[in-house]
Amino acid sequence: MDAIQLSPLDNVAVLVRRLPAGARVLLEKGEVILDRDLGLGHKIACQPIAVGDKIMKHGVSIGSATQPIAPGQHVHLHNMQSDYLPTYTLEVDRRFRGAGTP
Amino acid sequence: MNHVRDDAFLRADGRKGIRNTVAVVYLVECAHHVAREIQLPFREAGVHLLGFGGCYPNDYSFRMLAALCTHPNVGGVLLVSLGCEGFNRAGLLDVIRRSGRPAELLVIQECGGTRTTIDQGRERIAHLLRQLETVPRATLTLDELVIGTICGGSDGTSGITANPAIGLAFDRLVAAGATCIFEETGELIGCEQILATRAVTPPVGTHLVESVEKAARYYATLGHGSFAPGNADGGLTTQEEKSMGAFSKSGSALITGLIKPGDVPQVSGLYLLDVVPDGEVRFGFPNVNDTAEIVELIACGSHVTLFSTGRGSVVGSAISPVIKVCANPETFRNLAGDMDIDAGRILEGRGTLPQVGDEIVALVQRVAAGTPTASETLGHQEFVLGYKSFEPIGPACHPAPTAQM
Numbered sequence: 062m063d064a065i066q067l068s069p070l071d072n073v074a075v076l077v078r079r080l081p082a083g084a085r086v087l088l089e090k091g092e093v094i095l096d097r098d099l100g101l102g103h104k105i106a107c108q109p110i111a112v113g114d115k116i117m118k119h120g121v122s123i124g125s126a127t128q129p130i131a132p133g134q135h136v137h138l139h140n141m142q143s144d145y146l147p148t149y150t151l152e153v154d155r156r157f158r159g160a161g162t163p
Numbered sequence: 164m165n166h167v168r169d170d171a172f173l174r175a176d177g178r179k180g181i182r183n184t185v186a187v188v189y190l191v192e193c194a195h196h197v198a199r200e201i202q203l204p205f206r207e208a209g210v211h212l213l214g215f216g217g218c219y220p221n222d223y224s225f226r227m228l229a230a231l232c233t234h235p236n237v238g239g240v241l242l243v244s245l246g247c248e249g250f251n252r253a254g255l256l257d258v259i260r261r262s263g264r265p266a267e268l269l270v271i272q273e274c275g276g277t278r279t280t281i282d283q284g285r286e287r288i289a290h291l292l293r294q295l296e297t298v299p300r301a302t303l304t305l306d307e308l309v310i311g312t313i314c315g316g317s318d319g320t321s322g323i324t325a326n327p328a329i330g331l332a333f334d335r336l337v338a339a340g341a342t343c344i345f346e347e348t349g350e351l352i353g354c355e356q357i358l359a360t361r362a363v364t365p366p367v368g369t370h371l372v373e374s375v376e377k378a379a380r381y382y383a384t385l386g387h388g389s390f391a392p393g394n395a396d397g398g399l400t401t402q403e404e405k406s407m408g409a410f411s412k413s414g415s416a417l418i419t420g421l422i423k424p425g426d427v428p429q430v431s432g433l434y435l436l437d438v439v440p441d442g443e444v445r446f447g448f449p450n451v452n453d454t455a456e457i458v459e460l461i462a463c464g465s466h467v468t469l470f471s472t473g474r475g476s477v478v479g480s481a482i483s484p485v486i487k488v489c490a491n492p493e494t495f496r497n498l499a500g501d502m503d504i505d506a507g508r509i510l511e512g513r514g515t516l517p518q519v520g521d522e523i524v525a526l527v528q529r530v531a532a533g534t535p536t537a538s539e540t541l542g543h544q545e546f547v548l549g550y551k552s553f554e555p556i557g558p559a560c561h562p563a564p565t566a567q568m
Binding site: 062065067068076077078099100101103116118119121122123124136137138142143144145 | 319320322323327353354357395396397398399400401402403404407408410411415509510511512516
């Protein structure tokens with residue numbers, strides 16, 4: 062096993078060791094080919110991801126795609142971005158939107 | 164499955180311990196040497212050394228020592244005072260005695276100095292140990308356990324092996340009715356919205372988010388650098404991703420409440436421990452090292468602490484056992500004698516996250532039943548306590564038994 066999906070909700074998997082470009086990585090949904098050399102801890106897409114889709118890791122959104130991402134492609138600064146805004150810059154009524162709802 | 168042991172240590176206040184410890188407590192640094200000398204011959208006999216070094220009184224340190232001296236793992240206490248420090252020794256003695264625990268006080272200036280206080284102290288300890296032998300025993304079940312978690316010496320593996328495995332263990336423990344506590348609000352910056360959606364009620368969500376905002380401001384004032392965007396070289400892309408690595412220790416259960424150091428949850432569930440002081444920045448960094456955080460988890464009643472480490476911490480703790488969950492397989496091979504769980508084996512295909520999560524739950528039960536952890540076997544009894552300042556927490560985030568939903 063070369064990559065782990067931390068939650069069933071995730072659309073990315075995390076590499077568990079350094080692998081070269083072209084390496085075949087077996088994921089739960091099939092095999093993908095790495096598009097570049099990558100080290101431990103880097104993320105690759107497990108499924109096609111469209112622009113604006115949430116990047117899911119640990120079962121939660123860690124940001125949004127800024128480029129279309131194909132399965133096996135590296136997911137990092139070049140194709141995703143943070144959605145995080147420090148909460149103390151938000152209005153109070155926006156801050157807790159969703160609080161207490163599933 | 165929820166049965167842990169039949170011979171837990173039943174204290175007069177009804178709480179149940181998994182260890183039967185006598186605490187020797189210095190109330191100022193000037194009494195530290197005498198307290199250490201008193202403890203030394205009894206170190207292998209379950210006598211632990213703790214204390215507070217400051218001379219000036221502080222509500223937080225009083226509250227912490229009161230919580231620690233009445234912890235369910237503590238069966239008796241010897242307080243060691245110099246005599247002129249600011250600590251409210253009579254108040255602490257009273258709190259401990261009112262909990263039904265035997266407690267003694269020695270004041271060095273009234274005992275004739277170092278030599279005589281050490282001699283008297285050792286006599287008192289021998290007497291306390293005899294009293295502990297007859298402490299009543301009781302059945303302990305999983306829903307009566309309090310389990311804390313922290314991470315320290317983290318590396319790129321922590322967020323993908325040990326932390327999510329602890330999260331899975333927490334999910335199982337919370338489902339079994341145990342009380343689980345995670346902490347370090349400073350590591351949750353970026354996860355505020357997720358925190359809010361995991362709160363049992365909107366008011367709890369508000370308090371959770373505010374605790375993270377407070378941490379962000381506090382660390383910014385201190386010029387702490389750990390809230391820069393995650394380390395991209397290690398594969399982390401966003402702030403929320405970096406924080407999720409630490410947050411994943413909490414699992415996926417709803418968060419019952421927010422507590423502060425020394426608050427003992429009265430209702431089972433998952434709690435966030437807010438370790439960052441209230442008000443303006445005073446007294447320096449919130450927690451000077453991992454041990455300060457472990458001590459705060461124990462002051463909230465933790466019987467056992469799950470310590471996630473990547474680079475390889477070796478610490479244990481006074482009062483309550485520490486289970487070391489090693490995230491990195493290389494570290495595990497290097498420091499095998501200090502580690503309890505090899506979570507990093509996931510990276511080598513020798514196990515899965517659910518398997519490691521199950522292993523953690525099983526080990527929590529064995530340790531609670533009396534099996535020593537690696538750090539206990541090695542004699543680790545780290546302890547540190549400094550100055551802090553907190554406002555009491557509101558009832559909305561610290562549910563009472565009658566308010567259980």
